[in-house]
Amino acid sequence: MKLKVVSKILDANERMARENERIFREAGVRVINLMSSPGAGKTSLLERTIRDLKGSVRIGVIEGDITGSDDAARIDSLGVPVVQINTGGACHLDANMINDVLKELPLGELDLLFIENVGNLVCPAEFKIGEDVKAMILSLTEGHDKPLKYPLMFQESAALLINKIDLRPHLDVDLDKIRRDALSLNPSIKIFEVSCRTGQGIDRWIAWLRTSIS
């Protein structure tokens, strides 16, 4: 019974995700669903990315949080269109929540829409929201056992950004194991070692983004 309900919820979500896809395609905007654990650096990555692409790529952002609008304020201060979704307790965004706010964004004037999901390494990977691509961030501080313990997100993501790489000298973390296990789960995943604080490695991510959206 419980399983049947869950499956119905996923089916309904799938239908709405396809509707969102259609809307994005017609508007000519590419959409990236950005996921990670809490505090891995999603908003910091967006800040870096917006600064680097501004002037050449028209970016919009949907911010997903359980509560509050701190992240939307950070993005807004960079002068790009942003909408905040508060899930009010739900641990992931779903396609309905996205559909509800699309009218608040000038989709026809955007090249690229980032959707920052709720900080959670589990559930967001289960719900399509109409994105072209899923990208994930793992903070190096989370440790090298994460790919094998949270496999779905690594399997679903086209890109893995390993953030806070500047802290590597201070951590007992086996970076090669992260790479190895992520690739074993998803041989085509593109891996970037970055520091959103120092800017290290961001250029490779930006180059990949430019290729992906062109």
Add this chain to the structure above:
Amino acid sequence: MKLKVVSKILDANERMARENERIFREAGVRVINLMSSPGAGKTSLLERTIRDLKGSVRIGVIEGDITGSDDAARIDSLGVPVVQINTGGACHLDANMINDVLKELPLGELDLLFIENVGNLVCPAEFKIGEDVKAMILSLTEGHDKPLKYPLMFQESAALLINKIDLRPHLDVDLDKIRRDALSLNPSIKIFEVSCRTGQGIDRWIAWLRTSIS
């Protein structure tokens, strides 16, 4: 309809949580539900705690993970009884999952049972599993905005361990804001600054534990 289903699931969980409580009380074992984001240091804290309390407090552990048994192997190597639960995708432990494995633990021979929840700062806080106390870990690397963005877990927890405090010189994190916001959400929360790597601050946590279980 969806809300009604969710509420029924929570009701059923509540009943089973009360049954677990009864079993723990009769066995004379105190139970701590340990929660955090992925990679904040739950298993490392358990390793430290078991080493410090071994000989004076009889400890058992239930490990919750989506998949795999790495954490149970780490605990097993310390010579304490441990059971691994694999949720197979679910992002939190529930009271049924706990009830199912209780027969595999020598409850009557334990003083203290740690239940390490799935790494997730959201959903585990919603599901009682029969614990006496909820305790949470926040890795300092997750940043100072976490209490206000993930309030429920801070509200539900009796203890907050701020881990990886040894990394403080390398981070732009406002530790005072974490303390202030956690206390504003939960004025009685007990806060410990610790490093599971260096051992810093662990003595205060151990002292609090001894008081809590006596």
